[in-house]
Amino acid sequence: MSIYLDRKRNVFTLRTAHTAYVMQIVCDRFPAHLYYGKNKSGLSELSYKERYINFCPGYEQFENHFLPGSAFTEYSFHGQGDYRNTALKVRIPELGTCTTEFFFKSARKFKGAHKIPSMPQCREDDETETLELTLRDELCDATLKLYYTVFPSCDVIARHAELINGRKYDIRIERIGSLQLDLPEGQYDYIGLGGGYWRERDPYRLPVGEGEHSITSRRGASSHSRNPFFMVLDHSTTEQKGNAYGFNIVYSGSHRSTIMGDETTQTRIITSLGDEDFSWLLEKGESFCTPEAVMTYSPHGIGGVSRNMHDLVRDHILPAEVTPRRSVILNSWEAFFFDINEDLMSDFARGAKDCGMDTVVMDDGWFGARVGDRAGLGDWHANPERFKNGLPSFIRSIKSLGIRFGIWIEPEMVNRDSDLYRAHPDWVLAYPDRMRTDARHQYILDFANPEVVENINAQLAETFDPEPPDYFKWDMNRNMTDAYSHALPPERQDEVPHRYMLGVYDLYSWLREHFPNAMLENCSGGGGRYDLGMMSFSHQIWASDNTNPEDRINIQYASTLGYPAATMSCHVANHSDSALNPRKLEFGYHVALGGALGYEFNVLHMPEEVRKSLREQIKEYRVYEPLILRGDLYRLLVPSSGAYAYYFAAKDGSAILLSYIQAKGDPKQTERRLRIAAADKNASYVCTQDGKTYTGEELRHGITLTACTEDEYSRIWHFVRK
The missing domain is CATH 2.60.40.1180 (Golgi alpha-mannosidase II)
Known part of the structure; x- marks a missing residue:
């Protein structure tokens, strides 16, 4: 049992193998936070103590025993005298107010987890338990439920919120957090993962101090530059020792996490989906669930938080493996770019098998009019000039060689020069009567419109059902602009980024269910969507388009701060002929042992001594693979x-x-x-x-x-x- 409810004192305790989280209902109304840290004796005796700070208003009827502006709370609300960042802000147009008054009504615990509609979340097991807090605002007839799901073995608590509207008013959500944690006074630092394209997840460490810090992506994606994982830790904490807290969100769109230190050095952490370009109209009788966020604590420093998160991702996020061993891939992109055809790829597959790889992946250039990056996206049928015998026949011929076959897709995008765009120009995200922005000569399909998702779904089924691939590489090569859907009315346009992501998850879910034996790798110009949402569907993620081993060292190190090696696709590549000399080849291979091994070579004219080295590397990797994919780092x-x-x-x-x-x-x-x-x-x-x-x-x-x-x-x- 992980959750203990002391109904007499209204103290609720959540325990994992090594941590404890304690809260108390104050004045029978307010969920107050008491403790999050090492599991130890005496926690059941904790009780709330008021913090008095000048200019903090309180409630007269409770004799100021609860001051929203200074209290440690489980969830905070705009307009009640809490001048720090708050977790919930809603607008009730009919009342002309953004102030709410959610008071505690009940608590219950249950086995398993509360299911979040249409979004990925941590996978439950036999140990999983959930605490549900119910809060009510009687004036606006709305219910707020806070969920705490405990994963004992990996010392992680997952959290999300659900707002349920009653029958009195329409409500517009302007900000809604998945997780809030108030930490006591202390000297804290935080670690974030910054960087950009070609240098993803570049770590930085800064003092929290007094003021506000934000880890925010406004790109419609978790982004290359602001990964949603972060830590908050004591200033003295090191890799091996000290108190550290880790946070993440199971979401792939725009996100926002804030870390705010007040004048007493108390620190508030809030994690949510992005709120700058977001609002949601909640009509009478409707409900809204936030994405799930996760948190962990470790007294064993930065490394302890990492290992907890690694266990969570391996055991509760990543999909089950489809083969006994992870595929060792040879990808065609750096060998041929767009210039591929049936004969060339057949020779490439034979070379891959001879070198010891077990999967050959045909990257961009196989479909529609795709001879470059200006045409073809959106038309998911094989180019008949490049595959004269048809794609199913070609895939069967590759499999007959005794090697698995993989293929590249970018289903969220469309080129202006495509049959799909010519037939449905209103199916792209674009403001009416305004200039459109493009990137890489492509527009973003309106996945907030279910009809668009269904079209791509049908195209992929028609193309791949006759002979299913063993592997899909799903790419996404630009970020969101012009976030306007022709399928939604004006008052719902702020919902487009989130509805778009729900459409992406819908197509991912279909792909996983429709091709259950296929391995799925996610990519977004490298690591632009390296997040728990994508990992819920993908066995691994292309960590970066940068395969230079010297640069990959830092990318792979930083990725392990929040994500296990099993999520990382790490390829050895030949940037020049010098990369094939034995010393450089070994160095690149040793770097690539930081994750799931693969290659980016043109093997067609490769010397036999190099092929022999590759065979030896892969044989050796297979010995190390269980440690790399499942060991503690x-x-x-x-x-x-x-x-x-x-x-x-x-x-x-x-x-x-x-x-x-x-x-x-x-x-x-x-x-x-x-x-x-x-x-x-x-x-x-x-x-x-x-x-x-x-x-x-x-x-x-x-x-x-x-x-x-x-x-x-x-x-x-x-x-x-x-």
Whole structure:
């Protein structure tokens, strides 16, 4: 049992394996937050203590025992005297007010999770329990439900809110948070993942202090530049030690998280879908659910939060694997770009099989009039000049070689030069009578219109049903502008970005159900939608279009702050002929061992010695794969230190994979000691590369790496318990 309800004191406690979350209903009206941290004794005796701050109004009828402007609350409301960021703001036009008065009515717990309509959420298991708080505003006849879903084994609590309108007034939602957490006074920092295209998820750490910080995407996507994952941590917290909290949202559209420190250094965190271009008309009798947000706490520093989030994503977000092993992919894009045809791809598939890959992926250029990026998007049928025998026959011929077949799609987009656009120019997002913006010569289809989603659905079924691919790569190469739907009335145009995302999820759900045996990889110009929403449908995500191993080191390191290696598609690529020399090939491979391995080579004229190296790499990767995809990750050195060192450890301590990656040598570098704290101190391990035996205590004390001043130096150790 994870949820405990003390009805007498109105204290509710949520417990995971190592954490506890405590709240209390104050004055029988107000849900107040008491504690979130390490699971320990005495928490059941906690009670609410008022914080008095000058110029904070309160309620006279409660003798000012609850001051909204200073209280630690579970959920806050605009207009009640809370001058910090608030979780809910609604407008009731008929009353002419944005002020609401939601008071506690009831609490209940139940097994499993509350189902969020039309959106992904964490997958429940036998341990999952949910607390439901019901709050009411009697004046406007509205009900607010707050859901707390506990995932005990990974120390995560998932949260979302549901606003249910009654029969008195229409309500316009202007802001609605999925999660709010008020932290006590302290010196906090926060870590965010910034960057941009080609350098996704570049980490930064800043003090919270007094004031407001925002992690916001307005792009209609989670974005390359403002990933929704972040941490809030004590100023003294390190990778291995200290209090840290992690947050994320199971959503792929515009999002907004705020971290606000008040004048007492109390800090409020709110996570929500983006509210700047959002409002939602809630008519009488209707309801609205927020996306699900997740939070975790660890006393074991940044690494502890990461491992909790990794467990959540692997066990409760990622779809089940469709094959016993993850596909090792050879993708055609960097080999041929748009210039593909049936004969070329057949030769490419034979080369892939000879090199040891088990899946060949045909990227952009196979459909419609797609000979470049100005035409073809929206017409999801094979180009008959490039595939003279038809796509089903071609796919069967590839599978007959004993290799899996994958294909690239970009179903959310359309070119002006396409049959779909010519037939339905009103099916793109565009303001009437205004100039349209495009990017990469493409417009965004109006997925807020179910008719558009159904059309793409039907096209994909017609094209792929005769011979289904084994793998889909779903791309999305521009962000949202002109967010106007011709299918909605003017008063609902602020709903377009969210309705669009619901349409995207609808098509993803259909694709997963219609092709249950196909692996699905998500891409958005690389890592532009590297988020929990996409991960709910995709086995892995193309982490970045940047496959330069020196740059990938930081991208992959930063991605692991909030996401497991199993989500990352990591390819070895030949940016130039020099990339095929043995030293560079090994370095690129060692970097790519940070996730699911794949390749971006033209194998048609590749020397046999290189093909042999690739076969050996893939064979070795298959040995390491269970550790990479399912092991616990421990970071030892971060890239800003001059090298990246980390290891994966099996949860039972039976095997360890240690990696040291150094892009640039430093003549001043001294020897380094790589300590493997997760080693079983009572066991012995053998290193499979050289046969040497180490005790667990020796590994915990550390592997000594002599000073190396070379560029592009890397080394891997694989230890197996004897």
